[in-house]
Amino acid sequence: xxxxxxxxxxxxxxxxxxxxxxxxxxxxxxxxxxxxxxxxxxxxxxxxxxxxxxxxxxxxxxxxxxxxxxxxxxxxxxxxxxxxxxxxxxxxxxxxxxxxxxxxxxxxxxxxxxxxxxxxxxxxxxxxxxxxxxxxxxxxxxxxxxxxxxxxxxxxxxxxxxxxxxxxxxxxxxxxxxxxxxxxxxxxxxxxxxxxxxxxxxxxxxxxxxxxxxxxxxxxxxxxxxxxxxxxxxxxxxxxxxxxxxxxxxxxxxxxxxx
Amino acid sequence: xxxxxxxxxxxxxxxxxxxxxxxxxxxxxxxxxxxxxxxxxxxxxxxxxxxxxxxxxxxxxxxxxxxxxxxxxxxxxxxxxxxxxxxxxxxxxxxxxxxxxxxxxxxxxxxxxxxxxxxxxxxxxxxxxxxxxxxxxxxxxxxxxxxxxxxxxxxxxxxxxxxxxxxxxxxxxxxxxxxxxxxxxxxxxxxxxxxxxxxxxxxxxxxxxxxxxxxxxxxxxxxxxxxxxxxxxxxxxxxxxxxxxxxxxxxxxxxxxxxxxxxxxxxxxxxxxxxxxx
Numbered sequence: 001x002x003x004x005x006x007x008x009x010x011x012x013x014x015x016x017x018x019x020x021x022x023x024x025x026x027x028x029x030x031x032x033x034x035x036x037x038x039x040x041x042x043x044x045x046x047x048x049x050x051x052x053x054x055x056x057x058x059x060x061x062x063x064x065x066x067x068x069x070x071x072x073x074x075x076x077x078x079x080x081x082x083x084x085x086x087x088x089x090x091x092x093x094x095x096x097x098x099x100x101x102x103x104x105x106x107x108x109x110x111x112x113x114x115x116x117x118x119x120x121x122x123x124x125x126x127x128x129x130x131x132x133x134x135x136x137x138x139x140x141x142x143x144x145x146x147x148x149x150x151x152x153x154x155x156x157x158x159x160x161x162x163x164x165x166x167x168x169x170x171x172x173x174x175x176x177x178x179x180x181x182x183x184x185x186x187x188x189x190x191x192x193x194x195x196x197x198x199x200x201x202x203x204x205x206x207x208x209x210x211x212x213x214x215x216x217x218x219x220x221x222x223x224x225x226x227x228x229x230x231x232x233x234x235x236x237x238x239x240x241x242x243x244x245x246x247x248x249x250x251x252x253x254x255x256x257x258x259x
Numbered sequence: 260x261x262x263x264x265x266x267x268x269x270x271x272x273x274x275x276x277x278x279x280x281x282x283x284x285x286x287x288x289x290x291x292x293x294x295x296x297x298x299x300x301x302x303x304x305x306x307x308x309x310x311x312x313x314x315x316x317x318x319x320x321x322x323x324x325x326x327x328x329x330x331x332x333x334x335x336x337x338x339x340x341x342x343x344x345x346x347x348x349x350x351x352x353x354x355x356x357x358x359x360x361x362x363x364x365x366x367x368x369x370x371x372x373x374x375x376x377x378x379x380x381x382x383x384x385x386x387x388x389x390x391x392x393x394x395x396x397x398x399x400x401x402x403x404x405x406x407x408x409x410x411x412x413x414x415x416x417x418x419x420x421x422x423x424x425x426x427x428x429x430x431x432x433x434x435x436x437x438x439x440x441x442x443x444x445x446x447x448x449x450x451x452x453x454x455x456x457x458x459x460x461x462x463x464x465x466x467x468x469x470x471x472x473x474x475x476x477x478x479x480x481x482x483x484x485x486x487x488x489x490x491x492x493x494x495x496x497x498x499x500x501x502x503x504x505x506x507x508x509x510x511x512x513x514x515x516x517x518x519x520x521x522x523x524x525x526x527x528x529x530x531x532x533x534x535x536x537x
Contacts, residue, residue, distance in 0.1 A: 130358030133318055134372045134420075135347035 022218045025139065029147045029217070032140030042145040043152075050111045050146065050213075051153030055160065057110055058103055062094075062161035065102060066168025069093055073169070074177045086179050087188035090169030091162075095192065095201045096257075099162035101249050104208035107154060108241035112216035115146055116237040119220025120230035128221075143217050150216075154209025155202050162201070200256045207248060212241040269332070271296045271428055271460045272317055277326035279309070279316060286312055288484035289326070294428075294477075299454050299461040301471045304481035305506065305515065310464040311355070313481075314430045317462070318352060319343050331427065348376050351421030351429040355436060357413035359405040365392070365416050366401040372423045391419040395449060411442025415449070422453060428460040429453075435467040443467075447474055468507055480506060482515075 036043055073089045119142070122128050128138040166188070173179040192198070216237045223233035272294035279287045286309035294300045302310050315321045316328055319335045328335050333346060359368050369388045373379060379387070392398040395415040405413060414434060421429055431450065435443050451474040454461045465471040472478065472492035480488035480495070480503060488495055488503045495503055505513030521527065 125361070126354045126356050126358040127360055129320060130352070130354055132320055133347060133350065133352040134375065135344040136375050137344065
């Protein structure tokens, strides 16, 4: 009994210690913003690796999610004779929720896992130590550009996801199921609010981008420098990111849309 | 003038009362080491004695539990982050794995510290990089990527990178491990030549006795967290210490036993509750 309690205590202490290390790392990353602005090339390279290379998976997923929303939405709305509001349903679902959340989950799976593995392997092969001994701060030089690339990419990717999803919903709703073309777009334009819907969605995706990238970078930086350690860190990065995104989505939704 | 001369004679690295532990395990227990300027000093000892840890303590990548490490008169663990990084520009380190940046070519790897710490024009950087690569015999490999290099070549590129800023000292972490005889011979020659030509201070951490002793001016032997021997390679060869003789001659048994501590074999074989029973 006492042993179990002691073990629980140790586990708790380790978690607090890790959380502390993660926050210190975040502080170091943010401190590097000044030097990043002096070398924008570093950020551009990471924007390509983190953002541009995620465009395909986000676009294809957005298209299919939009098509499914069109299909499911039509069957529900047509029961109440409200199929002309399909555009609103598809757009609101995407912009408010599915765009930021699904993009963040895809981002964690593609870019986040790649970041963790890359940083973890750099640690295992002593590249980070090598930079330190060359008097180059690896946090500012390696981690800061990746963090800000994630932060900038996520809202853009989520916007892309939502836009392509709306087109997917249009293909199914208007193209296949016979919803009126004008009604699809005009209802959407009339109902979707720039501040309430779109800005809130962008804020969500910014928060998710920061959290997913932070988790991925910390897991890589804190990984045990062995192949097994890097593999575990990569798994942890994806799992923790997914849980953090879903929990934060609830909190943010309650704050933004709760009465 | 006298003050200058005494500073020149002072050891470049001065370690006093160094203690360091990882968890429960004590790695160093009150170690004193002096690394003289302009010489090659070898730190030798069995695997797992903390030789690489010692280099990380000298480089300020780890903090000791007690004691001080002074590099060129500066207590490295009392320096601010900015001053520590400034001091590191005068220290080079050759990692066991080479630690080359895998996304950069050989040329870019060697140019990296120059680009980071100097404002030299590109043409000058190119000339310096080619000179450093020429010194390690790999000017022709400048376009290759690290994945295209053999282990020995990777270490030579890393060596060219380590000397790019003409540091006052270089630390070599197991430079000969896993090298074929030709690569090993090349590295042995390079370390000695670079040290003499640039009047650098070199610290080699290794357990390759013959190769290291061949080029070292001073050897420290470390075991169980203590310095167990110190002197020139010749002086240590004549040592009467059983441990020193066992280590230098590679004897399988002696003060360091061949067997890991265990209960008697018969007891283990005939015992009822031995480990590993299924």
